[in-house]
Amino acid sequence: MRTKILFSLHSITDFHRVFKKAYQNPLFWFSTLRLMP
Numbered sequence: 001m002r003t004k005i006l007f008s009l010h011s012i013t014d015f016h017r018v019f020k021k022a023y024q025n026p027l028f029w030f031s032t033l034r035l036m037p
Helices: 002-024 026-035
Strands: none
Touching: 002 026
16 A cells, blocks of 8 residues: 555656656657647
């Protein structure tokens, strides 16, 4: 149970880091949208 919470926290921080990078780099948005089906 504790590892599950830690994992979710880690994924949230990972997502925040990616989101911050994408927010600073508009090209990241286009590449992500192109990868999506």
